[in-house]
Every structure is written in C-alpha cells, then in structure tokens.
Amino acid sequence: MDTKAFKRSLQNSENYNRKGFGHQAEVATQLKSEYQSNLIQEIRDRNYVLKRGDVTIRLAQAFGFCWGVERAVAIAYETRKHFPTERIWITNEIIHNPSVNQRMQEMQVGFIPVEAGKKDFSVVGNKDVVILPAFGASVQEMQILNDKGCQIVDTTCPWVSKVWNTVEKHKKREYTSIIHGKYKHEETIATSSFAGKYLIVLNLKEAQYVADYILHGGNREEFLQKFAKACSPGFDPDQDLERVGIANQTTMLKSETEQIGKLFERTMMQKYSPTELNQHFQTFNTICDATQERQDAMLELVEHKLDLMIVIGGFNSSNTTQLQQIAQEKGLPSYHIDCVERIKSIASIQHRQLNGDLVITDNWLPKGEIVIGVTSGASTPDKVVEDIIEKIFALKATVAVS
C-alpha cells in the first residue's frame, strides 16, 4: 500500500483535523488548573531543590509533560469543546497516564472497545468524532475510520510522524527497517504499519543476534521463531537483511539506539566493505528531543548523592521505564509508581519493576535526613508529582513528631 499517498489524501480531506479548533486560550486555562502545580513551580524556581523537615527533594532538570503530550491533550480538550454533543471516541489512551485518561472518560470521550485483543470499530458511526492519540494509530485504523466517513482528529506527535517518514524512505529505497522498540507498543505498531519490510529489536542483545546472523548466518527457524511477532509478514532473514535502515520508537533509551545504529553500521561495513556501506545501511536520528532531555537530566540527577529515586509515570509508559532503567543501572533504590495511592504508608510502597511485575517493598523510606531524587515521564502532569512529594513530606513529618 502507498501509505504516503494515503496520508496525503487523508490530510486533504475535510473530515480530518490535526491543528485544533481555535479554542486554545480557553483550553490553556483549563489545563493549567487541572494539571499544573504551584509546588512544582516553587521547586523549579529554587533551582530544582526543596528541603522540608528531614526531606530534601531534588528534581530532575527536565521531566514531566513534553510538548507533544501537552499538544495532544490540548487538542483533545478542544475537540470536546468544538463538538459538545457528538459522540467522541479515542483509538487508545491519549497518552500513557491514568489520571489524564480518566479525565477523558469524565468528558465522555470513549475508548474504542477491544474484543479478544482486536479493536471493535463497529461502535463508530459516520457522524462520530475519533481522536488519534499522541503516539499515533496504524494506517489500517486510519483507513477504517476514513472509510466510515467520520471526523478524524489527529493528535499524533510530529516526532512520531518523523519516524513514519523515515520508514517510508526505507521502503521506497527497498531497505528493511530495523526498528528499535517494543513490538506491542502502540507507537511501534503504528510505525511498522508504514514500513515495508521490518524487524523490531527490543535491545542491544537482540540487535547483536541479528548482526551475528548477517555476518555468519545461523539457525533460520530459531530466528523466525524469535522474531515471530516482531517482523513483517513473510520476512526472510536470508534475503531481507542485505539492506537495512535504522528507526526507533521515539521513547527508547537514546544511548541504546545509538549503539544499535553503530552495531549495524559496523556489521554492514564488515560484510560489504566501507565503500559499499551506503548501499546497505541508512540511519536517521529519530529519538525525540523531549526523550533526550529527560534522559540527560536523569543521568545528571543520579550523579548527586541520593538515598533513593522516585520515578513517576504510567506503567505502560516506555519513556518512564527508560528513566527507571537509568536509576537501576546506577544501583539506586528506585521506585516506579504511577500515582500517589501506590505509597501505602511509610513502611510500604507498591511499584513496578523493570520486568513489569508489580511488587510491594517494605521499609522503603529511610529514617532521618534523606535526599530523594524525583523525575517523571513525558506523559505525567505536574499535579501527580506534587501529590507524591506532599505525601512523602507528610509521612516523614509524622515520624519526626512521634
């Protein structure tokens, strides 16, 4: 399918909007009152450090709502204002944050139901409005909605669209896209729908496996089994790895994407010689600025003397998981939580581990004077961060007076 031509025709359709509806000022006030925080502003103004009682909070210098998320949420709010009575759907969570998604539901924005792992678009009528979230939607979903003739409001972040353009370039030049990402993540599902041939690698280890196969061959059946859910239909590792281009989910660990790019560059150089490299390898930087800034700020934060880290963000938020990984690699006790309710008491916190397990840790908050590093993912409102910091201050204050 010519996805580029489809996108062009969709964007010219009168049923399509990706710029909002002119209610920016009204919506900005509403968003400020719902999601912003005076406490967080105060910490920013104090050079990202605040001490209260025994607790010093050290905030990362870049954290929380990114430009793309703010834009997506604002357009969703504008959509509700512009279509006050129409039925409005969203193809997935607008962003990976439970409080924002709950707000969408309160505003009568429905999620497309999922039956046996498949979205059921039969609920959408031709007079309905459908919002595409910040991390986009697959071309097939866009096609279904376009065929129905409903109003499409596209909040896909331009950084994500940039990756789609990249894989379309690979497709045009007959390169296989090697996508550094999570094959189940909605953004990567969308990206792969715009690609021609593709292979999704989760990390450097998987990339190394593919590079070894390119250089030395290997067990074809094992390869196909390993990437069964992470490659294009009919993918043939013996034919489809002769020309590769690198792309990534925008929220992966930047350093790992770079290492994967370098690995394939070296691999293709070794296999085909440096003079032939351009015929076999292409790379473009598709990590978004916001992800880069948050990861760089986290790397800077963990260099300070910290007793523990709190990493705040949705449990299905990829960029938050990367921040947690940085803390763990530094050997810090670090707790990834999505809301204040995960802090059960001074003695108990429920948090998500990197492997996805939800666990409870006892005695997580040390006695006496402590320094806590705090950061949050790109889809976390400041209000959520404030609630968590206030809870920690309150718990420690109770101990101090008892």
Ligand code: SF4
């Ligand atoms: S994290 Fe980056 S790609 Fe994702 S919405 Fe924010 S700016 Fe866009």
